[in-house]
Amino acid sequence: MxxxxxxxxxxxxxxxxxxxxxxxxxxxxxxxxxxxxxxxxxxxxxxxxxxxxxxxxxxxxxxxxxxxxxxxxxxxxxxxxxxxxxxxxxxxxxxxxxxxxxxxxxxxxxxxxxxxxxxxxxxxAVGMPGMTAWYGLTQIMQPKEGETIVVSAASGAVGSAVGQLAKQRGCRAVGIAGGKEKCDYVVNELGFDACIDYKAGNLAADLAQATPNGIDAVFENVGGEGFDACLARMNPFGRIALCGLIAGYDGQPMPLNNVRYLLTMRLTLRGFIVSEHMDLWPQGLKELGGLVATGKLKxxxxxxxxxxxxxxxxxxxxxxxxxxxxxxxxx
Amino acid sequence: MxxxxxxxxxxxxxxxxxxxxxxxxxxxxxxxxxxxxxxxxxxxxxxxxxxxxxxxxxxxxxxxxxxxxxxxxxxxxxxxxxxxxxxxxxxxxxxxxxxxxxxxxxxxxxxxxxxxxxxxxxxxAVGMPGMTAWYGLTQIMQPKEGETIVVSAASGAVGSAVGQLAKQRGCRAVGIAGGKEKCDYVVNELGFDACIDYKAGNLAADLAQATPNGIDAVFENVGGEGFDACLARMNPFGRIALCGLIAGYDGQPMPLNNVRYLLTMRLTLRGFIVSEHMDLWPQGLKELGGLVATGKLKxxxxxxxxxxxxxxxxxxxxxxxxxxxxxxxxx
CATH class of the missing domain: 3.90.180.10 (Medium-chain alcohol dehydrogenases, catalytic domain)
Structure with a gap:
């Protein structure tokens, strides 16, 4: 050539x-x-x-x-x-x-x-998207066993890893994805406890049903309506790892309406870029590589x-x- | 009686x-x-x-x-x-x-x-509002000498203390307040470096002029347009102490439009209620009481x-x- x-x-x-x-x-x-x-x-x-x-x-x-x-x-x-x-x-x-x-x-x-x-x-899973999931979950969301976490774009490269890593830590993992096929995959193949189809038109009600004990931590990839719905379900002292706002990338940015929960629930939100935390990559990649090699991270x-x-x-x-x-x- | x-x-x-x-x-x-x-x-x-x-x-x-x-x-x-x-x-x-x-x-x-x-x-100043200012500044905003901080409702009980405490720590302190009289007071009496009159109709441009090196930390009392203007001026790794959203309390909540800066500038935002941090009150009240008693906190x-x-x-x-x-x- x-x-x-x-x-x-x-x-x-x-x-x-x-x-x-x-x-x-x-x-x-x-x-x-x-x-x-x-x-x-x-x-x-x-x-x-x-x-x-x-x-x-x-x-x-x-x-x-x-x-x-x-x-x-x-x-x-x-x-x-x-x-x-x-x-x-x-x-x-x-x-x-x-x-x-x-x-x-x-x-x-x-x-x-x-x-x-x-x-x-x-x-x-063993690269940047996997590390993004690992960093947001372990460093920002810091979920304890038994807590409920929600991740948007749950069937995607990052979201699928967030939920599976959370399940390994004993959490209730709830996804948000677009369409029945993706949601079925997230629950049946990836092992999430539930997955909300945001295209079905009942986002807030479906999310409430899937998070009976509220939400302790969110991994946000999308922004917009789904993010607002999560904010309204947050428990006190909840954590939000802000990784993406893809709903607003291609055209108009999406406003956030439920800002008041950030205050009233005393939430912590942190935006992050995983490439700024290279010091943690060896630790994260070791866990991710081990899980992929043994079939435990799909x-x-x-x-x-x-x-x-x-x-x-x-x-x-x-x-x-x-x-x-x-x-x-x-x- | x-x-x-x-x-x-x-x-x-x-x-x-x-x-x-x-x-x-x-x-x-x-x-x-x-x-x-x-x-x-x-x-x-x-x-x-x-x-x-x-x-x-x-x-x-x-x-x-x-x-x-x-x-x-x-x-x-x-x-x-x-x-x-x-x-x-x-x-x-x-x-x-x-x-x-x-x-x-x-x-x-x-x-x-x-x-x-x-x-x-x-x-x-030596009660709940003063402690609110002290907590948000020292525990969340954590400004370093030379950094720029912005506080909304700057002439109010909380805001006035935030800016004065920041000045004592060597920061550039910029306020946002409503009307020329309040802004003059914030600069001339309280010693802030600048104060933006949000009623003057040039909020974003005035804020840009008052924060030539961007904003490192925000103490947010109000929400709405002023909060959006601050977000657009944030430096990487900026901190936001979310204390109030008074613009949205009395009637319709105010949406947030500049959400993307939370991500792109890798900001940390934390909502808080000072009464949940009673362990720090003795330390904070000691500083606040000393400053008020000696006329250094107006x-x-x-x-x-x-x-x-x-x-x-x-x-x-x-x-x-x-x-x-x-x-x-x-x-």
């Missing part, structure tokens, strides 16, 4: 993301300098945070530059190396973006052991085929069309 | 508080049992939390019962005692409600030293005359018509 494909940010979204915000390019494979290595990416991860990076607004990371390769996590295989720490054939995880190949100096690459854990899982993937399918898959994910972790198979 | 006056909750507010939600009654002075004492209240404190207690909704305290004396903090003097720990003439602070007199077993009464601190200050009072004036003063306070701590002089 003398060339590879990549997708760059062509323009910033005006309202909802549209196909013409992206441009597929074919570029030459660069020659390696000393210390560099070339990775053939096998899978690309699609994640909600990318939506915020497409905008030119104040946020936790600098906005994606127009014309640059779209940011993204990848797993792949070293196909050429002038770096003594990496050999051809090594499996690696990195942030090489929406691209079939990538050059790295190795500093931010992590070598992967795929003996018991599939390569793609390092983009999900996950599901929606796989798009080929890099050119990434924009459509990404736009679908923002509307909740994926089921489990959304990835793109590149090879 | 064989009778005294009290005000009871006659009905729950439908929307805004109205005069007929209250009823003035004249009741006989009860005879004391062993262990009890009788207090003649000199001042009654009016505070925003009372508005929430008037409603029959889920909150941090049981709602006020219809027909019961309105809840409220008081300072006064012991006029009869069958309790060996209290003598006639002792000055005491308690929660004896909207009433000219009250009977207590002494358990929740605190004896006051009025040598250097005026009696009424124990309802304000405060202002709006004094209504006589118990019958309490409902009107309370309704005015909910609209921001008071200037500083709202109290009612009962004697």
């Amino acid at each position: 003398s060339t590879f494909k990549r997708i760059v940010l062509a323009s910033r979204p005006q309202g909802q993301v549209a196909p013409d915000n992206f441009r597929l390019e074919e570029v030459p494979v660069p020659s390696l300098k000393d210390g560099e290595l070339l990775v053939r990416n096998h899978y690309l991860s699609l994640d909600p945070y990318m939506r915020m990076r497409m905008e030119d607004v104040k946020s936790y990371a600098a906005p994606q530059a127009i014309g640059d390769t779209m940011v993204g996590g990848t797993v792949g295989e070293v196909v050429d190396s002038k770096n003594p720490k990496f050999a051809v054939g090594d499996k690696v995880q990195g942030m090489l973006g929406w691209a079939e190949m990538g050059v790295s100096d190795g500093a931010l690459l992590r070598k992967l052991d795929t003996t018991h854990i599939p390569l793609s899982a390092y983009l999900g 996950y599901r993937e929606t796989v798009a085929g080929g890099l050119a399918a990434a924009p459509e898959a990404f736009m679908g994910m923002l509307k909740g069309r994926n089921f489990g972790k959304q990835i793109v198979k590149l090879i | 064989s009778t005294f006056k009290r005000i009871v909750l006659a009905s729950r507010p439908q929307g805004q508080v109205a005069p007929d939600n209250f009823r003035l009654e004249e009741v006989p002075v009860p005879s004391l049992k062993d262990g009890e004492l009788l207090v003649r209240n000199h001042y009654l404190s009016l505070d925003p939390y009372m508005r929430m207690r008037m409603e029959d909704v889920k909150s941090y305290a049981a709602p006020q019962a219809i027909g019961d004396t309105m809840v409220g903090g008081t300072v006064g003097e012991v006029v009869d005692s069958k309790n060996p720990k209290f003598a006639v003439g002792d000055k005491v602070q308690g929660m004896l409600g909207w009433a000219e007199m009250g009977v207590s077993d002494g358990a929740l009464l605190r004896k006051l030293d009025t040598t250097h601190i005026p009696l009424s200050a124990y309802l304000g 405060y202002r009072e709006t004094v209504a005359g006589g118990l019958a004036a309490a409902p009107e003063a309370f309704m005015g306070m909910l609209k921001g018509r008071n200037f500083g701590k709202q109290i009612v002089k009962l004697i």
Whole structure:
């Protein structure tokens, strides 16, 4: 291969993301300098945070530059190396973006052991989404045995791990997801105690029924109506890990109406970005890897085929069309 | 005196508080049992939390019962005692409600030293409002020297103490208040670095100008537009002490629109009720009492005359018509 494909940010979204915000390019494979290595990416991860990076607004990371390769996590295989720490054939995880190949100096690459854990899982349950779940649950929600936790986007990469980790800690785990199929999966496959279908139109009443003892901690991925419904069910001194507000990413931000419960129930809410807490990754990944390798932490993937399918898959994910972790198979 | 006056909750507010939600009654002075004492209240404190207690909704305290004396903090003097720990003439602070007199077993009464601190200050800067400021600032906002803090209702009993305590810790203190007179007082008398008049119609722009380095911590008393404006100015890892949402108490709750900054700036928000942290009161009151006694912590009072004036003063306070701590002089 003398060339590879990549997708760059062509323009910033005006309202909802549209196909013409992206441009597929074919570029030459660069020659390696000393210390560099070339990775053939096998899978690309699609994640909600990318939506915020497409905008030119104040946020936790600098906005994606127009014309640059779209940011993204990848797993792949070293196909050429002038770096003594990496050999051809090594499996690696990195942030090489929406691209079939990538050059790295190795500093931010992590070598992967795929003996018991599939390569793609390092983009999900044993990667950033799994760590996001682990951090929010253990560091912010800090649930005690017998407490009730609620997680939105419960069938997704992060939400599915939150609920399963909470169940392992003896909690009542309640999910919120869109549609009967996802809810059935969350309860029957993942082992949550209940899952509310927000599309069924009885969110507040269904949530009340599923949380007879109120809610002690929330892992919020979505915002909007579901978040408001959770706030109204919170017990005193409840904790809220604010991980995402996907309902408001693609277009108009969603207002929060039940603000008063933050005060009256003396709640603690903390927004977080898991990449700022790298010191805890070894501890978290050890637990997550062990659970995945032994089949105790389940996950599901929606796989798009080929890099050119990434924009459509990404736009679908923002509307909740994926089921489990959304990835793109590149090879 | 064989009778005294009290005000009871006659009905729950439908929307805004109205005069007929209250009823003035004249009741006989009860005879004391062993262990009890009788207090003649000199001042009654009016505070925003009372508005929430008037409603029959889920909150941090049981709602006020219809027909019961309105809840409220008081300072006064012991006029009869069958309790060996209290003598006639002792000055005491308690929660004896909207009433000219009250009977207590002494358990929740605190004896006051009025040598250097005026009696009424124990309802304000050296009482619950002062402790509320002290707790939110020191336990939640935790500002470092050089950081910028913002407090809403800055000329009020709580807000004025927050800013002055922050200034003592080397912070830039910015207030939000309603009207030029209050803002001038906050800057010229209390020593804040700036104060935004939210009634001037340029809240967001004025706040941006007053916080050139962004905002590191917020003490929120009001909610609504001012809270949204603060969120948009927050620096990463900012802290928000959520003490009140007075803008939404009397009628419709105010939605929050800038929720995304809680996530993107990785903010920590905590709602609190100072009466749940009694263990810290001795430490806080020591600092507050010392500052008031030496003139380093200033405060202002709006004094209504006589118990019958309490409902009107309370309704005015909910609209921001008071200037500083709202109290009612009962004697």
